[in-house]
Amino acid sequence: MKTKIIASLLLITLLSSCSLLKFQPQFGTEALSKQDLNTRMAVRSYYKSFTGQVIQAADSIVATTEEPSIKxxxxxxxxxxTSACARTAFQSDAEIALVDTWLLAKQMDVYLQASGSVHFGELSQIAEACANELVNEIQQTAKRSNDKKHYEELLSFVETYPLTSELYEWQFSKFDTRxxxxxxxxxxxxxYTSTIGTGAEVMNDFTDRMSVYNEQIQSQLAWEKDLILLTLENDSLAEPYLARIDSLSQMLNRLAIVAQESPEMMGIIAVRMREELTPVLHDFNTGMRTSIYELSQERQHLQKYLDEQRVLLRDDIQQSGKVLIEETTDNLIRFIRRISWLIVFVVIVLVGVIFGLPFTLGYLLAKARFKPRLTNKKDE
Structure with missing residues (x-):
């Protein structure tokens, strides 16, 4: 009897402490493969090189030339x-990010070798050399990140992908290469895509994107400010006003002298002043309208860029959250299905213990209690 009781207690203890019965769902997804992780890191490292080289080449052109249009x-x-590279390099799918960034570098090189060279005049070689170097660099990045066979497949795809050699206002293509x-x-x-990474990898990816978008917006605002200042400091707009001002200053000096020596000439001078001031005021109004229109255009471009970044950020947040929820739900369902047989077994054991143990104990106790009486009666 004691042996049965001890065995029952041990069974309950073992079942309650069994690690298999602890509900510990994994809220992440399958981790990225080593190949995808290395590709993602390589492409984002290339983004830093891309932005650094483009900014350096552009600043070199600005510092070298005196032409406002080239600046x-x-x-x-x-x-x-740099905005286009941030869009292509920071995608969830590492290989798509690699291919899109590769195509972006190639498109920039093709454009600057063709009609884009007119933008910088004699300094176009600086931009062309920068673009050519970036194409070679992303090609080497792809070669290091993939085995020989897969690299050749990607190279064949990039070389046969149709790219336009014409861009309007530097609007690079938005690729849909998947x-x-x-x-x-x-x-x-x-x-093709087996996982987006664990929960930690998804959050790290999201953090990297937010950091890059924040830096890009700050840089874009600074560059838009430089464009506005460059427009206001355009010599072709300032020279007519300076000439008119010089003429007006000379006339005012002559007016002071004539007013002292010959008051009757004031009427003639007043007429000439009106003739001089009218064109100045007309030119000033025209210039102000032109400047206001250009500022309005720059503001619209900036607003368009900010709207695009806002939509991109919203889509990234929604997509990442949706994928994370779907993957978590699927993992939870698979986990429950995997341990369903164990749950049924545990429930049966618990029912047996809860309902069987009291009856067993009652029976044993009653038997132990009435056994001496039965023995005495038999002896009598």
Whole structure:
């Protein structure tokens, strides 16, 4: 009897302390493969090199030339190129980010070698050399991040991808390479992306994006400010006003002399002053309207860029949250299915213990209590 009681207590203790019965769902997803992780880090490292080289080349052009139009194009170039690279490099899918960034570098090189060279005049070689170096660098990055066979497949895709050699206001193409790349690699769509990473990797990815977008917006605001100041300091707009002011100053000096010596000439001088002041006021109004219009255009460009970044940020947050919730739900369901047999077994054991143990104990206690009486009666 004592042996049965001890065995029952030990069974309950073992079941309650069994680690398999502890509910510990994993809220992350499958970790990124070593290949994807290395590719992601390599592409984001290339982004820093890309932005650094483009900014350096553009600033070199601005410092070298005296032409306001060339300076303005250099500022627009670095703003558009760095923004486009941030958009392509910081994607969730590491290989898509690599291919899109590769295509961006190639498109910039093709454009600057063709019609884009007119933007910088004699200094176009600086921009062309920068773009060519960036193409070589991203190609080497892809080669180091992939085995020989896969690298050759990606190289073939990039070389055959249709790229336009014409850009409007430095608006680089927004690539949608995923379906074409999957078809090129002959991989089923359902098998191409197996995971977006664990919860920690997703959050790190999100943090990196926020940091880059914040830096990009700050840089873009500074460059837009430089464009506005460059527009206001344009010599072609300032020279007519200076000439009119000099003429007016000379007339005022003559007016002071004539007013002292010959008051009757004041009427003639007043007429001439009106003739001189009217063009000045007209030119001033025209220049102000032009400057206000240009400032309005710059403001619209800036607002458009901020709206695009806001939409991109919102989409990233929604997509990351949606994927994280879906993956967590799937993992939870798989976990419950995997341990369902154990749950049923535990429930059966617990029911048996809860309902069987009291009856067993009662039976044993009653038997122990009435056994002496039965023995005495038999003896009598």
């Amino acid at each position: 303005a194009e250099a500022i627009k170039w670095k703003g558009a190129a 379906p074409l790349l999957i078809e090129h690699l002959q991989i089923p769509d359902s098998l």
